[in-house]
Amino acid sequence: MSAGEVTQLSERSTAEHPADAGANVGAPVLRIAGLSVAFQVGRAQLNAVEDVTIEVYAGQTVALVGESGSGKTTTASTVNRLLPENGVITAGAILLDGEDIAQLPESAMVRLRGAGIGLVPQDPMSNLNPLMRIGAQIAEALEVHGLSKGAKTTAKVVELLDMVGIPEPERRAKQFPHEFSGGMRQRALIAMGLACRPKLLIADEPTSALDVTVQRKVLDQFAELTGKLGTAVLLITHDLSLAAERADRIVVMYRGRVVEQGTASEVFANPRHDYTKQLLAAIPSLSSPTRAPVSAVAQSAPLVTVQGLTKVYPVRRAARDEPQTFTAVSEVTFDIPRAQTVSLVGESGSGKSTTANMILGLETITSGRVLFDGHDITKASRAELFAFRRRMQPVFQDPFASLDPRRSVAESIAEPLKVHGVHDKVKLATKVAQLLDDVALSQQMADRLPHELSGGQRQRVAIARALALEPELVVLDEPVSALDVLVQAQILELLAGLQTRHGLSYLFISHDLAVVRQISDYVYVMRRGEIVESGTPAELFAAPQHPYTQELLAAIPRH
Numbered sequence: 001m002s003a004g005e006v007t008q009l010s011e012r013s014t015a016e017h018p019a020d021a022g023a024n025v026g027a028p029v030l031r032i033a034g035l036s037v038a039f040q041v042g043r044a045q046l047n048a049v050e051d052v053t054i055e056v057y058a059g060q061t062v063a064l065v066g067e068s069g070s071g072k073t074t075t076a077s078t079v080n081r082l083l084p085e086n087g088v089i090t091a092g093a094i095l096l097d098g099e100d101i102a103q104l105p106e107s108a109m110v111r112l113r114g115a116g117i118g119l120v121p122q123d124p125m126s127n128l129n130p131l132m133r134i135g136a137q138i139a140e141a142l143e144v145h146g147l148s149k150g151a152k153t154t155a156k157v158v159e160l161l162d163m164v165g166i167p168e169p170e171r172r173a174k175q176f177p178h179e180f181s182g183g184m185r186q187r188a189l190i191a192m193g194l195a196c197r198p199k200l201l202i203a204d205e206p207t208s209a210l211d212v213t214v215q216r217k218v219l220d221q222f223a224e225l226t227g228k229l230g231t232a233v234l235l236i237t238h239d240l241s242l243a244a245e246r247a248d249r250i251v252v253m254y255r256g257r258v259v260e261q262g263t264a265s266e267v268f269a270n271p272r273h274d275y276t277k278q279l280l281a282a283i284p285s286l287s288s289p290t291r292a293p294v295s296a297v298a299q300s301a302p303l304v305t306v307q308g309l310t311k312v313y314p315v316r317r318a319a320r321d322e323p324q325t326f327t328a329v330s331e332v333t334f335d336i337p338r339a340q341t342v343s344l345v346g347e348s349g350s351g352k353s354t355t356a357n358m359i360l361g362l363e364t365i366t367s368g369r370v371l372f373d374g375h376d377i378t379k380a381s382r383a384e385l386f387a388f389r390r391r392m393q394p395v396f397q398d399p400f401a402s403l404d405p406r407r408s409v410a411e412s413i414a415e416p417l418k419v420h421g422v423h424d425k426v427k428l429a430t431k432v433a434q435l436l437d438d439v440a441l442s443q444q445m446a447d448r449l450p451h452e453l454s455g456g457q458r459q460r461v462a463i464a465r466a467l468a469l470e471p472e473l474v475v476l477d478e479p480v481s482a483l484d485v486l487v488q489a490q491i492l493e494l495l496a497g498l499q500t501r502h503g504l505s506y507l508f509i510s511h512d513l514a515v516v517r518q519i520s521d522y523v524y525v526m527r528r529g530e531i532v533e534s535g536t537p538a539e540l541f542a543a544p545q546h547p548y549t550q551e552l553l554a555a556i557p558r559h
Contacts, residue, residue, distance in 0.1 A: 027098055028055040029232035030079065030200050035092035037071075037078050048074045049256045052092070056200070058230035061222065063237055063247035063264075065279070067484040068455040071256040072236045073122075076202050078102075079234070080117055081109045096200065115145045118198035120190050122205040122482075127189055128177040134188050135161075135173030141195045160191040163221060165214045167349070183210050183348020183511075190218055197229055204236045208482055211347035211511035212555040219246050238484035240283050241514075241557035244268050252276050282485040284492075284514035301374070302335035303472055303505045304359065308368035309333070311354050311529075328354045330529045331368070336473065339499065341506040343516045345552070346526035352509045355526070356475050359507065360394055361385055373472075390420055393466035397478035399458035403450040409436075409461050410446040416468045435464040439494060456487030460494070467498065477509045492519055513556055517541055525549050 037049040049071045056062045064072045077083050079094055081101065094102045096116065101109065113119070121127045129137055135157045142148040148156050154173075161169035164187040177185055190206055203222070207215040222233055223246070237243055243250055244264050251261040252273065260273045271277045311329040329351040336342045344352040357363040359370050361377070369378045377388050393416070396402045403412050413435055414428045422428060433443060439460040450458055459479060466474055476495070480488040492515065498504060510516050516523060517537045525533040525546065533546040544550045 026058075028057045028095075029097060030054075030056040030234065031093075031095040032075070032079065033093045033095065035075065035078060035094065036090045037074055037083065038088055038090050039084070040086045040088070047090075047256060048087075049078070052253075052256075052258050054234075054251055054258070054261075056232040056234055058199075058232055059226045060248045061226060061233040061235055061246060062249045062251060063235045063243035064251050064253060065237060065240060065243050066253035067238070067279075067486050069255075070253040072253055073204055074256075075253070076204050076234060076236050079200075080113060080119055080202060081106075082119075114141055114198070115196050116199055118193040118196060118201040120193035120201070120203040120206040122208060128185060130177050133174055133176055134180065138173075138188070138192050138195055141192050145196050147196055156195075157191075160195055161188070163194075164188075164191045165217045166191075181349045181353070183214065186210060187214065187218070187348075190221075194221065198231065200232045200234065202234045202236070205238070205482070206235070207242065208237075208239070211350075212513065212552055212557075213347055215242070216555040222246070238488075239557070240268075240279055240485060245557040252279070279485055282489040284485075284488070284512070284518050300338060303338045303373060304336035304507075305371040306332060306334050306336075306355070306359065306368070307371070309355060309358055309365060309370065310367040311351075311358060311363060312366045328529050329358070332526075332529075332531055333368075334524050334531065334534070336505050336507055337521070338472075338505055339503045340521040341499070341508050341519050343508040343510060343520040343523045344526055345510060345513060345516055345523060347511065347552075349528075350526040351529040352526055353477055354529075356394075356477055356507060356509055360392060360475055361389065362394075390469045391471050392473040392475065393469060393471040394475045394477065395459075395462050395466045395479050397481055399455070399462040400450055402462060403458060405450055408447050408449060409441075409453070412450075412461060413465045413468055416465060420469060431468065435467060438467060438498065439464045440490075454487075455483055456490060459483065459487075459491055463491075463494070463498075467502070470502075471504070473505045473507065475507045475509075478511070479508075480515060481510065481512060488515070495519065513541075513552060525552070 032052055032054045035049060035052045036047065038045045038047050052071070052075055054062065054064070064075065066072050074083070078089060089102055093100045101112065104112070135154070138157045138160055139153045142153055142156060157173050158169045161173055166172050166184055166187050172180070180188065186206070187210070193201060193203070201222070207218055210218065219242070226233055235243070235247060247264050249261060250264050250267045252259050252267065252275065254275045260267060260271065260276050267276065268280065271280060309329055309332040310327070313326045313328055315324055315326045332351070332355055334342065344355060346352055354363060358365050365378055369376050371377070372388055372391065377385060380388060407415070410432045413432045417428060417431060432446060436443060436445060441457065441460050441464070445453070445457065453461065480491050483491060495506070496519065499506060508516070508519060520537050523535060523537055523540050524531050525540070525548065527548045533540065533544065533549045540549060541553065544553055
């Protein structure tokens with residue numbers, strides 16, 4: 001982020017959060033005083049949070065920012081008393097309306113969670129019951145706290161789903177979590193967190209999986225809660241632009257400690273700590289230069305051609321008049337040139353990931369075809385498709401979910417090589433060492449398990465595994481959306497370097513348009529399963545033609 005952009009951001013923060021915004025009137029709703037938290041690992045006690053003091057007043061949003069492992073989520077989990085079994089509060093107090101809830105028995109905390117303290121967690125698949133319909137899970141939250149019963153509950157559930165931007169809320173309420181996209185599952189969690197209108201809402205990366213238009217709608221709802229009901233919001237985020245636009249105060253954490261805090265305008269206009277300055281410098285910018293013109297190699301015949309790709313799903317009908325099918329992708333056509341990055345952007349449920357999965361052969365194709373290096377892989381036999389998969393590999397959003405927790409880094413990277421017939425131990429060890437070097441991980445990482453790595457390190461392992469078979473195409477599905485800005489910048493730089501060295505083609509899927517601008521050669525905008533606009537980043541960002549593209553750009557938190 002340039003100095004000019006920091007100034008603009010500061011001026012906007014001052015306008016949106018004047019000096020008396022969220023004024024400290026009376027006692028704070030939440031006061032964390034001198035909090036320290038440690039984890040018992042074997043015989044050792046590891047300090048995760050040390051001497052943290054934060055206040056959140058009624059009607060105020062306080063953003064807790066910092067890199068992965070800085071202590072943000074541990075602090076939030078401690079407030080809700082949801083630490084892992086090996087976690088313990090070693091010092092300090094947590095005062096909610098003046099009562100130290102750190103001392104409350106678990107029975108009292110059970111009554112307080114949801115009604116007094118709302119929670120919007122980051123990972124929807126770990127926090128939704130896969131065996132219950134979405135509507136039933138939201139209804140349960142309302143009924144447990146005595147806020148609604150019977151037919152009124154059903155109406156309230158539909159209202160909440162509509163409020164967080166889920167289309168066809170009545171039909172969607174009857175579906176299960178696996179029938180929702182990742183972004184829609186996150187919105188369902190947000191609806192649950194808001195259901196009881198709590199006095200304190202803890203939002204832990206609540207919009208990291210959401211496109212900018214839904215993000216804006218959700219955060220507008222947070223603002224409405226703070227304005228009308230005086231709800232206090234503790235927002236944990238790695239998106240500094242979002243924090244600047246939405247928070248009254250910003251608290252910067254680094255290695256378990258608070259290193260800086262103040263109003264949004266103070267922190268962004270005059271950062272004092274070196275770590276805060278690094279965070280600001282790493283924010284992707286919509287005004288950054290676009291990529292250089294493509295080379296002659298990239299202008300040759302495309303590596304991948306997608307023609308009229310369509311995916312239609314059968315739908316379980318709850319009533320006779322409901323449709324029997326749902327078209328997730330409709331007549332999508334585009335090329336992926338060699339050694340270039342093509343991006344698909346659009347809101348959750350627009351068909352981006354479904355398109356990618358059809359190209360990878362992970363979803364059956366209803367109609368259309370995919371040509372890889374001139375060969376129609378939609379007509380390939382199982383043996384031919386197996387061979388083609390050496391040439392195209394995926395990297396998914398959540399490396400923790402895609403890495404086997406029981407396998408070491410070396411075993412995870414070597415797995416695709418073994419699957420495709422490489423079993424020589426010396427060759428495997430040599431290749432793994434080379435791949436670790438390629439993604440800037442030390443050889444000492446080889447024997448570690450996924451839970452012993454940071455989020456950025458796990459994503460590097462996922463990239464190394466994808467490169468093991470020396471593919472020509474890498475499909476990157478939201479590969480940096482869950483990472484803090486410093487690690488995100490490192491991964492994007494890594495991807496650019498690997499592309500230059502190995503001549504890789506990328507299909508990059510993202511809802512972060514600033515990142516898309518930085519990494520892409522060509523961009524396709526998807527909405528409701530169709531491509532509505534395409535062009536170079538310079539063309540799309542300077543003069544978007546379709547109203548939906550204009551809406552996406554208008555919704556981006558500006559810096």
